[in-house]
Amino acid sequence: MNEPITPIGVFDSGYGGLTILREIQRTLPQYDLIYLGDNARAPYGNRSYDVVYRYTLESVRKLFALGCPLIILACNTASAKALRTIQQRDLPGMDAERRVLGVIRPTVESVVELSRNGHIGLLGTVGTVASLSYPMELEKLEPGITVTGEACPLWASIVEAGEADSEGADYFVRKNIEHLFEQDGKIDTLILGCTHYPLLLKWIRKHVPTGVRILSQGDLVAKSLADYLRRHPEMEIRCSKGGTTRYYTTESPDRFVDTASIFLGHGITAEHIDLE
Numbered sequence: 001m002n003e004p005i006t007p008i009g010v011f012d013s014g015y016g017g018l019t020i021l022r023e024i025q026r027t028l029p030q031y032d033l034i035y036l037g038d039n040a041r042a043p044y045g046n047r048s049y050d051v052v053y054r055y056t057l058e059s060v061r062k063l064f065a066l067g068c069p070l071i072i073l074a075c076n077t078a079s080a081k082a083l084r085t086i087q088q089r090d091l092p093g094m095d096a097e098r099r100v101l102g103v104i105r106p107t108v109e110s111v112v113e114l115s116r117n118g119h120i121g122l123l124g125t126v127g128t129v130a131s132l133s134y135p136m137e138l139e140k141l142e143p144g145i146t147v148t149g150e151a152c153p154l155w156a157s158i159v160e161a162g163e164a165d166s167e168g169a170d171y172f173v174r175k176n177i178e179h180l181f182e183q184d185g186k187i188d189t190l191i192l193g194c195t196h197y198p199l200l201l202k203w204i205r206k207h208v209p210t211g212v213r214i215l216s217q218g219d220l221v222a223k224s225l226a227d228y229l230r231r232h233p234e235m236e237i238r239c240s241k242g243g244t245t246r247y248y249t250t251e252s253p254d255r256f257v258d259t260a261s262i263f264l265g266h267g268i269t270a271e272h273i274d275l276e
């Protein structure tokens with residue numbers, strides 16, 4: 001009999017987590033992966049704490065049911081609003097042997113090493129910026145650090161609507177970036193604190209002042225996962241190594257396949273999945 005597949009789960013509200021998945025595929029090609037995008041209910045960024053928590057928990061349950069021993073919430077909004085509650089309240093009762101990890105902690109660890117003057121800019125959804133998760137985590141690692149957050153309520157919707165390359169995207173990216181740098185002109189490191197934002201990188205680069213470092217999360221989250229697996233051999237051994245990726249979306253798979261294939265640079269197949 002074949003061994004069951006026990007993939008690492010990668011979850012996002014929609015397409016954004018593909019920016020993390022792509023780097024995990026590059027860094028850790030041996031592992032089986034499942035990507036789950038809740039496109040039918042994206043974006044999460046303007047939703048309340050309770051709703052983001054409920055939606056995220058449903059996805060975590062589904063990924064566990066699909067056999068994942070380990071899940072990465074490749075979504076800052078879910079990491080900011082749902083991760084801690086899931087880790088502390090839900091996981092012990094569901095399955096204490098499985099793990100759910102987020103993207104904020106690995107990001108702040110990289111930021112403190114990169115910034116020279118301690119002035120950090122954060123671009124994120126309304127939920128991520130309002131949660132103050134980034135300033136709180138950064139303050140723990142580097143007391144006195146200055147973090148200026150700019151909520152970008154439309155950016156994830158622009159990406160979900162397939163408009164990332166449009167002139168409209170350019171307009172809204174410029175508006176938010178100018179506003180951020182008006183608040184703190186000394187920012188030397190800019191966190192793209194939403195996994196959808198690397199899809200808008202050409203516009204972001206156009207409007208960010210020269211010399212500012214722009215930190216996308218894909219690479220650093222993939223490296224942090226590799227490090228986690230090295231430090232946790234008991235988990236590493238439970239993640240199957242067939243090098244496959246399965247894609248699930250709560251929306252139409254046809255639309256998901258079109259957008260995801262363009263972004264990933266190769267064709268994929270996807271299946272529809274219901275979470276309730």
Ligand code: DGL
Nearest residue numbers: 016043044045076077195
């Ligand atoms: N990509 C997600 C994040 O990193 C969520 C964006 C959204 O759904 O609003 O925050």
